[in-house]
Amino acid sequence: MTQATKYEKPVPLKTLDNHPYWDAADRHELALQKCSDCKGYIHPxxxxxxxxxxxxxxxxxLGSDIxxxxxxxxxxxxxxxxGFQHDLPTVITVAALDVAPEVKIMANIIGCPAEEVEIGMPLKMTWTDITPDRALPQWTPSRSQN
Ligand SMILES: [Zn+2]
Incomplete structure (x- = not known):
């Protein structure tokens, strides 16, 4: 029997306004709120x-290929x-979506040494399952564009 590792970090709270974003994240997809009148994206x-x-x-x-x-x-x-003391250093980025650069999504970059991160670096969204029913969107380097 393997010992399950307890997730010690805060689990993002779903609210009336943001729950479709997190519900999509739990399915490893990105959903963005959009204005029905001016059609602009709203994030957060x-x-x-x-x-x-x-x-x-x-x-x-927007699906899973972000x-x-x-x-x-x-x-x-x-x-x-x-809960973050085991993951240092942590790289926290604000990333501009390729399909809508005005939309900036803040998340950690994982799978990349901190000293290799630079402005303009291509990223892909990835999702980490943090509990049996919750997942966290994160960024990882996009190797295919290098
Ligand atoms: Zn509007």
Missing amino acids: PGPSCPSCGSPATEWEN SATVYSYITSYRPFLP
């Missing part, structure tokens, strides 16, 4: 469109919350 999700103020929003499923580029990043050498 909210109760209304930050561009035009419309409360009419809808969700678009590419982006590093817009900005920081490397953290300290655990700011319990």
Whole structure:
């Protein structure tokens, strides 16, 4: 019998506004909120469109093949919350989606030494199963574009 490793980090909370984003993540897909009036993407999700103020929003499923580029990043050498102390250094990036560069999604970069991360680096979204029914979107280097 193998000992299951307990996930010690915070599990993202689903709210009325963001649950379609996390429900899609649990299926290893990306869903983005979109304004029904001006058609702009809204990320992070909210109760209304930050561009035009419309409360009419809808969700678009972008699937599992998500590419982006590093817009900005920081490397953290300290655990700011319990549970992160085993994963240092942690690279936290803001990545611009290739299909909609105005959409920036913040997540960790995994599978890449911190010193190799640079602005403009191509990424793919990947999902880490953190509990039996929850998954976390993260970024990993896109090897095919190198
Ligand atoms: Zn709008």
